[in-house]
Amino acid sequence: MKFTPFQKPKYFLCVFTFSLCLLWLKENIITTNYIKPLQYYIRHFLDVRSKFDIVPILIRYTMPTVKIQQKLTPCLWFDSNAWDAVTFYTTVFNNVEKGKISYYGSDMPMPQGSVLTIQFQIEGQEFLALNAGPNFKFTEAVSFMINCDTQEEIDYYWNKLTEDGGEEGVCGWLKDKFGLSWQVVPAIMGDMVANSDGKKVNKVMQAIMKMKKPNIAQLVEAYSGSPDVIKA
Incomplete structure (x- = not known):
């Protein structure tokens, strides 16, 4: 393919503009339904493969991105x-x-x-x-914490995870019917036990140690003297 000095800048401007459009599509409405027809168009209607090798570049940048898995997976x-x-x-x-x-x-x-x-x-x-067979079993040494904002949430997860053969533990611990351990935890618990007032922390810990399913109102009362308000 040969270009006159006048045609060459226009050609590259056209390809550059088209490339930007494809990149925009990739970032905004990338779906297989859109991308496959565009790639077909690039391959079969733009005669630029042999001389400039632009097709592989455009196709690479219009392919759907692969979701990256998290670094650590239990x-x-x-x-x-x-x-x-x-x-x-x-x-x-x-x-x-x-x-x-x-x-x-x-x-x-x-x-x-x-x-x-x-x-x-x-x-x-x-x-x-x-x-993988019966060689290993779950223990309480590893558990998954469920942070709950309300007592209704605590009640829900506690009841669902202990049903049909699950086991209640203490301090918010439980086992589901498959033996996996969970902690159903009031979301405010972290702030209470991290308080600089050792007396408040001690009262909260004494209260939670007596519980199976956590009770937010009782924990707040132990912490602040009132079941409704947490004082710093």
């Missing part, structure tokens, strides 16, 4: 009921997403075709559920 070891556990958590939490699922193949420890791993998220936190 792996939860189940016997053979990882699918049941993840399904249960979808009934407990509002914001739950199931991700990729892998399966056992031939010559592997579990039956071929059974679930090996399930990726899922709870409130944006990524987890991996693993079916």
